[in-house]
Amino acid sequence: MADVVIVGGGVIGCSVAFHLARAGVTGVVLLERATLASGVTGICPGGIRQQFDGEADCLLAQRSVVFYDHIDEILEPEHRFAFEKSGYLFLADSDAVLEKFRRNVAMQNRLGIPSEILTAADISQLLPAINTEGLSGGAFCREDGFIEDCHGVAFALARRARDLGVRVIHEDARSFLRQDRGWAVVTSQSSFQAQHVVLAAGVDSVPLAAGAGVPLPIKAERRRLLYSTPTTSGQMNPLVAAPERGFAGKQLTSGVFYMGWLRETPADADLTFIEKTLEAGSTLLPLLAELPARRVLGGLYDSTPDHRPLLGPVPGVEGLHLAVGFSGHGFMIAPAVGEIVAAGIVGTATDLPAAAFSLERFSTTIVDEGLVI
Numbered sequence: 247m248a249d250v251v252i253v254g255g256g257v258i259g260c261s262v263a264f265h266l267a268r269a270g271v272t273g274v275v276l277l278e279r280a281t282l283a284s285g286v287t288g289i290c291p292g293g294i295r296q297q298f299d300g301e302a303d304c305l306l307a308q309r310s311v312v313f314y315d316h317i318d319e320i321l322e323p324e325h326r327f328a329f330e331k332s333g334y335l336f337l338a339d340s341d342a343v344l345e346k347f348r349r350n351v352a353m354q355n356r357l358g359i360p361s362e363i364l365t366a367a368d369i370s371q372l373l374p375a376i377n378t379e380g381l382s383g384g385a386f387c388r389e390d391g392f393i394e395d396c397h398g399v400a401f402a403l404a405r406r407a408r409d410l411g412v413r414v415i416h417e418d419a420r421s422f423l424r425q426d427r428g429w430a431v432v433t434s435q436s437s438f439q440a441q442h443v444v445l446a447a448g449v450d451s452v453p454l455a456a457g458a459g460v461p462l463p464i465k466a467e468r469r470r471l472l473y474s475t476p477t478t479s480g481q482m483n484p485l486v487a488a489p490e491r492g493f494a495g496k497q498l499t500s501g502v503f504y505m506g507w508l509r510e511t512p513a514d515a516d517l518t519f520i521e522k523t524l525e526a527g528s529t530l531l532p533l534l535a536e537l538p539a540r541r542v543l544g545g546l547y548d549s550t551p552d553h554r555p556l557l558g559p560v561p562g563v564e565g566l567h568l569a570v571g572f573s574g575h576g577f578m579i580a581p582a583v584g585e586i587v588a589a590g591i592v593g594t595a596t597d598l599p600a601a602a603f604s605l606e607r608f609s610t611t612i613v614d615e616g617l618v619i
Contacts, residue, residue, distance in 0.1 A: 249273035254447035256287035260403035261584030267410035279418035283400035295390040302602035313581035333484035334390035347385035476501035493526035557603035
């Protein structure tokens, strides 16, 4: 009988496995139906930011940045990771949005996150290629950035977890049933007995939880990324998000731009998505209007009504734990998520705000996390 079965081998499941093993839990099984990081993790560009509307979200991100700062010491990977602290810049066209950013920055600064408000002149100095016409200002954090190797991070977490005794098994979890002494997790090939089950399979967690009588308030939201052909580097090093224009993008170290149109709908064809993305982006960086598109990658956000994750034990269902509902933020907070879920299983205290991400919060008024890209 396993102590814990984790369903889902993306960066979240691998982080939970690592943190459980690090806490001394033996008998951990990580189930992944395909290869590790083959789902949403596989198309994640690697953004890591601490700027959120909610204090609890900021605390998770802040803790995760500490992990990513020391990732090579902690995971001892075969090849060192490059945490490029190029920053995240959120742009405001209106005074109302800029005022919201001011409130966010004040809260973030109180937590020790070094975000700041920039004027249009500051933005022009930071990014000379950007057209600042019509901008009221923006919010910027220099300690935000990227690790452009989400696959590598997931595999390094899994490798260290294996070193500490975790078994990684490639089988498709089909259902799980409550039993007297825990859970039976039925897969495509076998079954596992476990005291605890952790759901970390993104949108695929919804039918699994429903089969156990637990409805999850998660919907699948299609999101796409447009990648350009390479061009001269250094023109937009921070990730730039302009929510009022429906655009977000960044130039990677290779010179390739990756971009998204934040108002896409499932009915939009890829060509429509490309057109709208480049149209919105070119209002900030005119060269994007003529930059050839190389490919479009798509995936599914597992989004909750307030765009905050569901973490920890399910109230009233002993031994079932959640690590789902990331609304596109999974990679950037994966280390803190692993810590919270492991603490909930082991029964140890954590100074992270675990209660803010409980499924129970939906029984009261919820506050939406507005900084979703």
